[in-house]
Amino acid sequence: MGAPRTLAAKLLRAVVRLAPAESRDWAAAMLRELDFIEGDWAALFWALGSLAAILRHATTAWRARSIKKNKETAMSTTGKKVLIITMGALCLLGLAGCAFPMLLLVPDLFPELRHAWWPLAPIAIAIPVIIIGFAAGFLWRKRGPVAAGILLVVLAVAFHVAVHVAKHQ
């Protein structure tokens, strides 16, 4: 056995050993064909061509796997963001749910404001909304999705108040 054929056999055996599972059978098939090739140099060229074919096959399989993986990762990231936005929105709704009964208690707690209270209501609403807006703005850098959830609720409440005021004027 000449040196080129020995080299070809060594090369293809290494390819069989190192090839990924989906390409290994093909590499073994190419190695086996080596025994039927006449001419040492022809055997070496066969091995080099086989190496190229296995590399292409393995690369294509690897690319297909990474594309699939990236798609799955993107899907899970989107799901996570939606969950965090919902959590932000629920936090703010909970806060509003606690604050609103306290606003209703103002006339009982401060009887002197009983008649003066409602004209002050827009200011009482505007101040917390502005504070929440700023807080959400600061939160945006570190917890973007939470801030997005909070801002969504603020916008929804602001829209609701605007429609309410427009209807009752």
Next chain:
Amino acid sequence: MKLRLSSQTLLVLDAFLEQAEEWKYGYDLSRVTGLKSGTLYPILMRLSERQLLETQWEAGEPGKPPRHMYRFTPDGLRFARANAAANAGSGLGQVALGLVEA
């Protein structure tokens, strides 16, 4: 995914069409088509992945490793025959097979 029918793929399909029922070996296909292993095997892999070719390890003589063989599946045979008929009609098959000059 659609199979890209290059002139080399047409050569391989044509080689399989001759005595289509018989199993064929990689090196024999390489000699018949004149394709190097780096061109032939990617074509065989694609045909096999698309279920147009079936593969099998030949149980050879004792002590010797088996040899990989290839043959058309029924789908593959239909595909190759339909393709050959279409190309024969347009003359493309002969050009692709190098029988006439393009």
